[in-house]
Amino acid sequence: xxxxxxxxxxxxxxxxxxxxxxxxxxxxxxxxxxxxxxxxxxxxxxxxxxxxxxxxxxxxxxxxxxxxxxxxxxxxxxxxxxxxxxxxxxxxxxxxxxxxxxxxxxxxxxxxxxxxxxxxxxxxxxxxxxxxxxxxxxxxxxxxxxxxxxxxxxxxxxxxxxxxxxxxxxxxxxxxxxxxxxxxxxxxxxxxxxxxxxxxxxxxxxxxxxxxxxxxxxxxxxxxxxxxxxxxxxxxxxxxxxxxxxxxxxxxxxxxxxxxxxxxxxxxxxxxxxxxxxxxxxxxxxxx
Amino acid sequence: xxxxxxxxxxxxxxxxxxxxxxxxxxxxxxxxxxxxxxxxxxxxxxxxxxxxxxxxxxxxxxxxxxxxxxxxxxxxxxxxxxxxxxxxxxxxxxxxxxxxxxxxxxxxxxxxxxxxxxxxxxxxxxxxxxxxxxx
Amino acid sequence: xxxxxxxxxxxxxxxxxxxxxxxxxxxxxxxxxxxxxxxxxxxxxxxxxxxxxxxxxxxxxxxxxxxxxxxxxxxxxxxxxxxxxxxxxxxxxxxxxxxxxxxxxxxxxxxxxxxxxxxxxxxxxxxxxxxxxxxx
Numbered sequence: 188x189x190x191x192x193x194x195x196x197x198x199x200x201x202x203x204x205x206x207x208x209x210x211x212x213x214x215x216x217x218x219x220x221x222x223x224x225x226x227x228x229x230x231x232x233x234x235x236x237x238x239x240x241x242x243x244x245x246x247x248x249x250x251x252x253x254x255x256x257x258x259x260x261x262x263x264x265x266x267x268x269x270x271x272x273x274x275x276x277x278x279x280x281x282x283x284x285x286x287x288x289x290x291x292x293x294x295x296x297x298x299x300x301x302x303x304x305x306x307x308x309x310x311x312x313x314x315x316x317x318x319x320x321x322x323x324x325x326x327x328x329x330x331x332x333x334x335x336x337x338x339x340x341x342x343x344x345x346x347x348x349x350x351x352x353x354x355x356x357x358x359x360x361x362x363x364x365x366x367x368x369x370x371x372x373x374x375x376x377x378x379x380x381x382x383x384x385x386x387x388x389x390x391x392x393x394x395x396x397x398x399x400x401x402x403x404x405x406x407x408x409x410x411x412x413x414x415x416x417x418x419x420x421x422x423x424x425x426x427x428x429x430x431x432x433x434x435x436x437x438x439x440x441x442x443x444x445x446x447x448x449x450x451x452x453x454x455x456x457x458x459x460x461x462x463x464x465x466x467x468x469x470x471x472x473x474x475x
Numbered sequence: 476x477x478x479x480x481x482x483x484x485x486x487x488x489x490x491x492x493x494x495x496x497x498x499x500x501x502x503x504x505x506x507x508x509x510x511x512x513x514x515x516x517x518x519x520x521x522x523x524x525x526x527x528x529x530x531x532x533x534x535x536x537x538x539x540x541x542x543x544x545x546x547x548x549x550x551x552x553x554x555x556x557x558x559x560x561x562x563x564x565x566x567x568x569x570x571x572x573x574x575x576x577x578x579x580x581x582x583x584x585x586x587x588x589x590x591x592x593x594x595x596x597x598x599x600x601x602x603x604x605x606x607x608x609x610x
Numbered sequence: 611x612x613x614x615x616x617x618x619x620x621x622x623x624x625x626x627x628x629x630x631x632x633x634x635x636x637x638x639x640x641x642x643x644x645x646x647x648x649x650x651x652x653x654x655x656x657x658x659x660x661x662x663x664x665x666x667x668x669x670x671x672x673x674x675x676x677x678x679x680x681x682x683x684x685x686x687x688x689x690x691x692x693x694x695x696x697x698x699x700x701x702x703x704x705x706x707x708x709x710x711x712x713x714x715x716x717x718x719x720x721x722x723x724x725x726x727x728x729x730x731x732x733x734x735x736x737x738x739x740x741x742x743x744x745x746x
Contacts, residue, residue, distance in 0.1 A: 375647060378559030385579055413562035418555065418577035418584075495632065497625040498661070529632065529650055531657040532716060560650040567651060568658075568719040569705055 198308050199245040202238070205302050210234055212292045217285050224275065233268055237286055237319075240265045244315055262322065269323040273330035282327045286320040339368070347373050349380040356388040356457045357381065358450065362395030370406035377410060381419045388457035389414055392450045394425030404439045411444050420445070420460065424453035479504045481511050487588060488512065488550075489581070491523040501537045508541055512548045519588035520545050521581055525556025535570045542575045551591045552576065553584035614686050617675035622663045622689070631660040631672045635687055642676050642683040644745050652685060652743040655720035659689045659739055662716050667691025667737055677742060684725070684744040692736040699729065 202209065214227070214234045221230065243264075272282045290313055296302040297309070304312075347369070352358050359377050377389055391407060393399070399407075411421040424447040426434075434441065447453040458465060477500045482489045488511055490504070508520065522538065524530065530538075542552040553576045557565075565572070578584040618638075620631050635656040639649040656672075663670045670691030677686045696702045703718045721727040726742040 371647075374563065375559060378562060381579060382559060385583070387579060387583065409563070409566045412566045412571070413559070416562040416565055416572060416577055417557045417559065418553075418579045495629050497629045499625050528636070529654045529657060531654050531661075532719065533657075533661065558650075560647045563647055564650045564654050564723065567722050568654060569722070570719070 194308060194311050195245050198304075198312055199242060201302070201304055201308070202242055202245070205296060206238070208296060208301065209289065209292050210238055212295065213238070213288055216288050216291060220281055220284065221277075224277075233285075236264050236268055238289075241289065241315065241319065244319065265319060265323055266326045269326040270330045273327045274334070277327075279324060279327060283320045283324045286323050287316060290316055342369075347376050349376055351384065351386070352390070352454055353458060353463075355384075355386045355461055356390065356454065357384060357386045358390040358392055358454075360392045360395065360450075363397075365393075365396055365399060365403045365406075367402045367406065370403050374406055374410040374413070378413055378417065381414060381417060387419050388461060389419055389421045390450065390453045390457065391421060391423050392425045392453070393423065393430070394427075394450070396425075396427075396430070399430050399433060401437050401439065404434055404437065408439070408441070408444070420457075422447060422453045422456060424448070424450050478507070481507055483511070483515050483517065486515075486517055486592075487519045487521060487585070488515065488517045489521050489523070491526070493526045495528070496534060498533055501534060505537055505541055505544070509544050509548065512545055512550050518550050518592055520550055520552040521584045521588070522552065522554045523556050523581060524554060524561075525558065525580075527558070527561065530557070530561050530565055530570075532568065532570055535565065535568075535572055538575050539572055546574075551588055553578050553587055555579065555581055555584045612677045612679050612684075614673060614675045614677055614688070617673045617688075620672045620674065621669075622660050622671055622691075623669045624664070628657060628660045628664060631674070631687075632657050634672075635674050635685065638674055638676060639685050639743070642685050642745055644685060644743060648743055648746070651723040652687075652741075655723040655741055655743075656687050658716040658720040659687070659741065662739075663689045663691045663737075666696075667693035669693075670736075679744070682744050684742050686740065686742045688741075689739045690736070691738075695733045695735045695737055696729075696731045697733040699731070 210231070214231050217234060218227065218230055225233070240262075269282055272285070293302075293304065293309065293312060297304050347359065349357055349359050357377070357380050359373055361373065365373075373391075377391070380386070381389055391410065393407075407423065411423070414421040422445045423441075426446055426448070445453075445456060447456060455465060477494055477497075479490060479492055479494070479496075479500065481504075482491075488508065490508065492504075494500070496504075511517070512520065520541070522541070524538075527534070538554055542554075545552045554572070555578045557577065576587060578587055618634055620634055621627055622631060632653050636649060636653050639652055644652065656674075660672060663672070667689075668691060670689065670693070673688040673690070675686060677684045703721070705718045720741065724741040724743050726740075728740040729737065730739075731737040
């Protein structure tokens with residue numbers, strides 16, 4: 188967006204002249220929607236920052252474009268603000284609205300005769316502010332996305348423990364809803380543990396999993412087949428009745444995969460298969 | 476041309492693939508191995524693929540063929556050390572390596588081969604003494 | 611469609627070239643920070659497709675490089691030959707179908723290993739297969 192230099196200067200001068208009433212009213216209007224979440228001082232400071240950014244965009248060297256290289260400084264300040272708003276939990280419209288409010292303020296000033304601004308200049312202001320609002324909104328979305336991505340990653344790391352049950356037997360107790368991404372992480376981690384510990388048996392316990400869909404069931408099946416290719420046996424334990432019914436209803440073939448109703452049975456199966464016999468010692472007390 | 480060495484340890488042939496196999500080298504290995512099984516009378520073959528970063532359908536087929544051929548020559552084949560990423564990829568590719576025995580490492584493969592040898596009773600010849608009572 | 615950045619052009623004329631394509635794809639996949647499993651899947655797919663180009667297409671070349679889609683990085687590989695082309699695509703994508711001596715998993719299998727798979731072919735007009743794998 189190329190803007191006539193003269194018009195920019197006029198608009199810039201207008202803003203400088205009326206800075207005090209604009210910032211005051213802007214803060215007042217913004218406070219109505221954001222009441223309680225920011226202190227007045229904080230809000231005034233942030234409004235001043237946005238105002239500063241607006242002036243920088245209109246500044247002498249700039250071409251009036253917020254995304255342009257010239258306005259790097261104002262862009263930085265705006266980006267900082269919208270990141271802060273995103274992390275404080277502002278809604279998207281609150282964030283963009285905070286910027287757009289300046290139009291309402293200037294319109295109010297001219298209508299009440301406190302200030303004078305030609306219509307063309309007001310349109311120019313409107314264009315620049317729209318640009319800033321869009322930029323703010325974009326930064327806001329990016330920040331939200333990265334927050335979500337970080338949380339997802341942390342959750343994945345937290346929720347996939349692989350524990351050793353016996354020499355050569357490892358288990359993954361799965362708790363909570365399994366989505367495709369998590370199932371994949373679990374699968375990779377389990378297989379890597381088999382290599383690292385030289386365990387020939389792995390138990391996937393899904394007692395704590397409320398439901399599975401086709402994709403997740405497929406992931407579990409693939410894990411079992413992959414483990415076999417590596418020379419290890421995978422046992423699935425703790426299948427709830429509902430899940431068993433879902434699996435059958437979805438038409439998923441478990442084939443010759445070993446499934447046990449609970450972890451203890453699965454462990455016993457693994458021990459027997461690896462040549463360990465579990466025997467209850469006869470009580471000596473009875474001999475008396 | 477690159478050649479994968481085949482080592483004889485006791486009654487076992489050990490192949491450790493340390494290079495990125497091209498198709499010709501894979502076919503050569505297949506041939507070398509069957510020659511060596513006959514030559515040495517080995518009863519087991521261990522193929523270590525822990526250094527392989529990928530196994531595609533060609534190498535997969537080579538492994539299946541080696542297992543089938545050596546079975547005909549009365550030797551058991553065990554493939555060891557497949558990496559997790561390789562295993563996951565093979566499953567996705569739709570390759571199941573039918574008829575190929577696998578183990579996590581060489582130690583476990585040797586256990587499997589020793590067991591197989593016992594079951595087949597290779598080298599065990601029992602002469603019944605006159606005192607033995609037939610059951 | 612996103613553009614291939616700094617593509618490397620690799621000839622596919624013999625067995626050794628298939629290995630070279632695999633290695634080039636792995637280097638780029640590492641640079642694009644693909645997770646290990648995805649690297650392995652992509653390199654395996656590249657190996658299958660390069661072999662297809664060699665055996666069914668009578669040789670050709672591969673173009674490999676990084677692509678970007680917004681903030682996401684990815685790796686793209688194109689396999690081009692001027693061979694006989696594929697007359698019946700549905701048949702060619704059937705698991706187990708083969709005209710060569712392979713297992714018939716080349717096309718159908720490699721499609722499962724990548725995120726995007728595009729094929730342009732007609733009988734007598736050669737084949738161009740483009741595959742892309744995105745970083746997670």
